[in-house]
Amino acid sequence: GEDLSPQKKENCTYAVTIETTCTMGAGTSNHISLRFGDTKSNEILVKHLNHKHVRWVDPLQPQVLDDVPRKPFQACHVDQFQITGQCVESPICYLYLKLTGNDDWRPGFAQVRALGGARLSSNYFYFRRYLPRHVWHGSDFCDREVTPFGIKYKRKVFVKKTASHEPLLP
Structure with missing residues (x-):
């Protein structure tokens, strides 16, 4: 039989900008993971964002300070990462960090x-x-509904995928 599932393009590039606040102890050297996507179930998952560091951006200056080697996610810094992955089809509406x-x-x-x-x-x-x-x-602004009590957001739940040989029921 023919595979009628739509083919996902895997060649889109994204620039991810993340600010670490200036609070004492705000920075980290731990692993940071990122996931983001759109309303059409297109998701980009990066397990070790630290390895994707591209450049350090000074929020008060228009210049990029690429010549300064440093670790990402330090207090009072804005980091930019270049990610390549599946293409989204609608605006990116959720983002989670771990x-x-x-x-x-x-x-x-x-x-x-x-x-x-x-x-x-x-x-x-x-x-x-x-x-x-x-x-x-993080936040998910994809599925929201206006109610008399305000805006209601659906909660996104991430589960680990089971291997195909494992039974789903006990």
Whole structure:
């Protein structure tokens, strides 16, 4: 039989900008993972964002300080990462970060720009708090509904995929 499932393009590039706040102890050297996507179930997952560091951006100056070798996610710094992955088809509307390790990290904001598709870029996702460890933490603005009591968001739950040989039921 023919495979009628749509083919996913794997060659889109994204610029991910993440600010670490200036609070004392806000920086981290632990592993940071990132996942973001759109309403059409296109998701980009980066397990070790630290290895993708591209450049350090000075938020007060228009210049990029690439010639300064340093670790990402240090207090009072804005880091930019270049990610290549599956292409989104609608604007990026959710973003989650995960801190894996023993120290704390306090990001300020994160934003994803789809290079070559400005209309697909995300708005800013604000954190401004220490992230809990070993869990995905972020925002999902994809599925929302206006109610008389305010805007209601559906909660996104991430589960580990089971291997095909494992039974799903006990």
